[in-house]
Amino acid sequence: MTRVVVTGMGWITPLGNDLDTVWKRMCNGESAIALIDRFDASSFPTKFAGQVRDFDWTQYVKDADVHRQPAMNSQFALGAAKQAWEQSGLGSFDALDRDRTGIYLGAGEGVLDFSAHSMIDTHSWDVEDGKVDPVAWAKFASNQLDEWGEVEQEPNMPLWHLAREYGLRGPAFNCLTACAASTQAIGEATSVLIGGDADVMLAGGTHTMLHALGITGFNRLTALSTFDGDPKKASKPFSRDRGGFVMGEGSGMLVLETLDHALARGATPLAEIVGFGSSADAYRITDLHPEGRGPSAAMKNALAQAGIDAQTPTNNPPVQYISAHGTSTQENDFIETMAIKLAFGDNAPKVPISSIKSMMGHLIAAAGSVELITCIMSIQTNMLVPTINLDNPDPELDLDYIPNVARKAQVDCCLSNSFGFGGQNNTLVVKRYE
Amino acid sequence: MSQTGNNQVVISGVGVISALGNGIEPLWEAMLEGRTGLKRIERFDPSGFASQVAGVLSEDEFKVRKIVPKSHRKATKVMCRDTELAVGAAAAAVENAGITTAGMSDEPPTIDPNRMGCHIGAGLISAEVNELGAALVTSKKDDGSFDLDHWGREGMQNLSPLWLLKYLPNMLACHVTIVHDCRGPSNTITCCEASSGLSIAESRRVIQRGDADACLSGGAEDRVNPLALFRQLCTGRLVKTDGSGDMTTIVRPFADDASGTIIGEGGGILLIEDTTSCKNRGGSPWCTIDGIGCRQSSTDSPLEVDSRAIESAINKAMSEADCNPCDIDLIVPFGSGIPNIDAAELEGLTSIFGEALQDIPTIITIPYTGNCMAGNGAICVGVAAKAIKEQMVPARIGTEKTNGINAFKCNATKTSINRVLVVTPSEGGQCVAIILGRIDP
Numbered sequence: 105m106t107r108v109v110v111t112g113m114g115w116i117t118p119l120g121n122d123l124d125t126v127w128k129r130m131c132n133g134e135s136a137i138a139l140i141d142r143f144d145a146s147s148f149p150t151k152f153a154g155q156v157r158d159f160d161w162t163q164y165v166k167d168a169d170v171h172r173q174p175a176m177n178s179q180f181a182l183g184a185a186k187q188a189w190e191q192s193g194l195g196s197f198d199a200l201d202r203d204r205t206g207i208y209l210g211a212g213e214g215v216l217d218f219s220a221h222s223m224i225d226t227h228s229w230d231v232e233d234g235k236v237d238p239v240a241w242a243k244f245a246s247n248q249l250d251e252w253g254e255v256e257q258e259p260n261m262p263l264w265h266l267a268r269e270y271g272l273r274g275p276a277f278n279c280l281t282a283c284a285a286s287t288q289a290i291g292e293a294t295s296v297l298i299g300g301d302a303d304v305m306l307a308g309g310t311h312t313m314l315h316a317l318g319i320t321g322f323n324r325l326t327a328l329s330t331f332d333g334d335p336k337k338a339s340k341p342f343s344r345d346r347g348g349f350v351m352g353e354g355s356g357m358l359v360l361e362t363l364d365h366a367l368a369r370g371a372t373p374l375a376e377i378v379g380f381g382s383s384a385d386a387y388r389i390t391d392l393h394p395e396g397r398g399p400s401a402a403m404k405n406a407l408a409q410a411g412i413d414a415q416t417p418t419n420n421p422p423v424q425y426i427s428a429h430g431t432s433t434q435e436n437d438f439i440e441t442m443a444i445k446l447a448f449g450d451n452a453p454k455v456p457i458s459s460i461k462s463m464m465g466h467l468i469a470a471a472g473s474v475e476l477i478t479c480i481m482s483i484q485t486n487m488l489v490p491t492i493n494l495d496n497p498d499p500e501l502d503l504d505y506i507p508n509v510a511r512k513a514q515v516d517c518c519l520s521n522s523f524g525f526g527g528q529n530n531t532l533v534v535k536r537y538e
Numbered sequence: 539m540s541q542t543g544n545n546q547v548v549i550s551g552v553g554v555i556s557a558l559g560n561g562i563e564p565l566w567e568a569m570l571e572g573r574t575g576l577k578r579i580e581r582f583d584p585s586g587f588a589s590q591v592a593g594v595l596s597e598d599e600f601k602v603r604k605i606v607p608k609s610h611r612k613a614t615k616v617m618c619r620d621t622e623l624a625v626g627a628a629a630a631a632v633e634n635a636g637i638t639t640a641g642m643s644d645e646p647p648t649i650d651p652n653r654m655g656c657h658i659g660a661g662l663i664s665a666e667v668n669e670l671g672a673a674l675v676t677s678k679k680d681d682g683s684f685d686l687d688h689w690g691r692e693g694m695q696n697l698s699p700l701w702l703l704k705y706l707p708n709m710l711a712c713h714v715t716i717v718h719d720c721r722g723p724s725n726t727i728t729c730c731e732a733s734s735g736l737s738i739a740e741s742r743r744v745i746q747r748g749d750a751d752a753c754l755s756g757g758a759e760d761r762v763n764p765l766a767l768f769r770q771l772c773t774g775r776l777v778k779t780d781g782s783g784d785m786t787t788i789v790r791p792f793a794d795d796a797s798g799t800i801i802g803e804g805g806g807i808l809l810i811e812d813t814t815s816c817k818n819r820g821g822s823p824w825c826t827i828d829g830i831g832c833r834q835s836s837t838d839s840p841l842e843v844d845s846r847a848i849e850s851a852i853n854k855a856m857s858e859a860d861c862n863p864c865d866i867d868l869i870v871p872f873g874s875g876i877p878n879i880d881a882a883e884l885e886g887l888t889s890i891f892g893e894a895l896q897d898i899p900t901i902i903t904i905p906y907t908g909n910c911m912a913g914n915g916a917i918c919v920g921v922a923a924k925a926i927k928e929q930m931v932p933a934r935i936g937t938e939k940t941n942g943i944n945a946f947k948c949n950a951t952k953t954s955i956n957r958v959l960v961v962t963p964s965e966g967g968q969c970v971a972i973i974l975g976r977i978d979p
Contacts, residue, residue, distance in 0.1 A: 147688070148694075203833070221674075222674050222686075226671065228671070229678075235668040236667045238585075245765075245768050246768075255769070255773060258965065260728060260965075260966035264967050267835070271836050274833065277740070292725070295743055295747060320689075320694045324698070324699045324700075324702065325700065326699070382724070383652075383724075384711070385721070390703065525712075526709055527716070528708060
């Protein structure tokens with residue numbers, strides 16, 4: 105049976121742009137949420153977010169010119185991938201077979217030029233017809249839009265940038281299942297490795313919707329927090345007064361390898377991917393199934409694939425940490441708690457759970473990859489990061505959410521959840537490499 | 539992590555939707571006759587665009603409200619055109635496969651919903667400019683500039699609350715899984731033209747590893763709106779045309795004088811099924827999926843494709859199918875008419891088949907339907923499955939003369955087809971090769 109291990113990790117996040125800095129800040133329970141300064145959001149219902157700062161993508165590539173002007177999601181991907189690639193040691197492994205090295209990303213679209221689009225749509229608006237004059241629209245678009253910028257909108261562009269940077273020619277996929285995308289990408293990348301089509305997969309996610317139209321869309325959905333206080337207190341998963349998610353952005357990348365390949369080249373496995381479960385709610389376009397049908401199925405499938413019996417009552421549950429999807433919306437946190445109970449039975453209260461979205465916001469398509477890295481860091485350091493802003497617990501949510509303060513614990517096995525708008529649910533189980 | 543074997547997988551239902559109609563039959567009939575679905579765009583005035591032709595399905599021929607269950611009719615209001623096409627193609631695939639699904643019938647579902655997956659390729663869904671423009675214009679200042687402050691305070695309220703959900707790529711799969719109650723693994727692949735083929739590869743992998751018995755699989759996309767058309771023009775890949783002239787020769791795959799491709803709307807959803815599952819329910823598979831290869835180009839531009847990636851993908855597919863080049867009876871290349879992509883595809887195919895490439899018949903769909911992007915590969919696979927079933931190669935249009943590949947204009951021909959190779963390279967450099975096999979009569 106082919107085993108799959110992680111040999112490299114990297115992230116670009118609102119809390120920082122390297123493994124150690126972000127980990128330390130999470131262990132300290134720090135928040136990266138602040139007022140948005142990428143555009144003037146002062147009149148928007150939501151004025152704050154978790155924004156990546158002090159990041160220069162050109163420092164993470166061999167030759168910036170070959171990438172022209174990557175969209176921000178590709179910039180983040182290049183930054184995170186460089187860290188993962190270096191940690192894995194593949195940068196100095198000359199014998200790497202690039203035809204057997206693939207990529208599976210859960211990457212979002214590029215950043216829309218809202219300023220230009222708003223100008224084009226309004227200037228081409230035909231008041232009498234009550235619609236855009238397409239002839240005028242085409243003229244304004246030709247003048248206003250950057251052609252390369254529009255090409256960079258395609259969600260598979262980060263894939264191309266990474267393939268170009270590292271010369272990778274193996275199987276390549278990009279999926280976009282909203283907030284579940286990068287967990288799904290890592291799970292399916294693992295499946296590609298087990299299937300024998302590659303020795304190495306660069307997998308993860310990257311996304312930013314931190315632009316005027318992105319905030320608009322989520323504000324209209326009433327999914328975003330409109331908290332009227334200190335932005336650092338806005339993201340409060342599992343709290344009684346949670347009021348929606350807080351937008352974040354960034355990228356998480358992992359190098360996955362078959363164990364045989366990793367050991368043969370002398371690499372150090374950081375952890376082993378042992379389970380992946382995927383399901384669809386098939387319920388409604390806006391709501392989670394009220395009984396947590398989809399999320400519990402994803403968790404149960406992942407645990408079964410890992411060969412873990414999570415339900416037999418024990419004082420030492422086989423999973424020592426759950427990285428929750430934990431968005432801080434009323435619905436998600438309630439349903440996820442219910443689904444965890446369905447998957448873990450009487451053991452559920454004994455498994456520590458936290459949501460790092462309380463500290464860095466929701467990285468949308470990239471969230472799952474960053475959260476899986478958090479799990480692996482927990483295994484490496486035997487530390488569990490907290491859910492901050494959990495000062496007013498919801499009495500209906502009665503599990504151990506690691507409130508406010510990090511905790512030392514023996515951590516050998518973790519589970520990471522990601523659930524997307526549209527009903528896609530994905531869960532990964534990762535273990536200490538033995 | 540456990541993963542079971544390499545169960546054989548079949549295509550047991552085909553749903554295709556294109557400019558030539560709703561279903562595989564109207565497309566196939568048109569292809570037998572050599573009748574194209576391309577024409578000057580009528581959905582909006584395209585005069586301001588350099589490329590004014592597309593493959594568009596008549597609105598009279600397809601109304602999504604008529605094919606969804608009553609419980610889902612309200613949700614059609616938040617479907618973009620891409621989603622409508624996917625839902626239409628999925629309904630056709632389910633009907634064609636002869637299965638019942640919980641969303642479509644009161645009868646018990648033929649396949650356990652928990653064992654039914656869904657993998658649908660989708661594109662970068664472009665916002666409808668009239669819908670967004672109607673909201674944006676409320677924040678236009680008297681001097682003509684846009685008032686972001688007003689937009690944040692009031693203007694955005696003119697957008698429908700569910701506006702964003704209309705344009706998320708995974709909404710194609712979301713609606714299809716709800717309509718057909720597919721609760722198994724579901725994914726949305728967004729790799730331009732390779733999206734459908736990669737989705738089919740993923741469905742097959744999911745079934746082979748034992749996580750599902752069947753999957754609705756394929757892709758759909760609509761690029762026939764101002765923003766999407768503009769974005770494709772930015773790639774420099776479209777034929778410049780005002781819509782006059784012969785529509786059957788506007789896309790000329792593999793021709794020396796090819797000048798680009800034409801956009802289209804459409805796609806295909808297939809029921810991909812474990813052979814045993816299909817047999818046990820008494821299904822009638824169209825063909826087997828014998829091999830799939832997926833590879834990435836490592837090029838200097840995302841608008842180029844590496845012939846080496848095409849060659850490698852085909853070799854991988856042939857290895858899985860345990861066949862040699864001489865076993866391939868029919869090729870369905872991408873054949874977009876984009877000169878640099880055609881050249882890479884021809885080089886990749888020639889490296890596999892050598893001079894014999896000139897003797898292998900081909901089917902090329904884009905001169906009929908336009909390039910349906912994320913849906914294109916599934917249309918190609920659907921047509922390939924139909925060719926196996928009918929033992930027939932339909933007429934080719936578009937090109938009078940080609941060098942090195944049997945892709946020039948010809949009439950439909952009856953022939954023996956046991957194995958078909960479908961090749962799709964994409965913008966962004968992903969390449970997929972799929973080999974379908976005839977089921978022994």
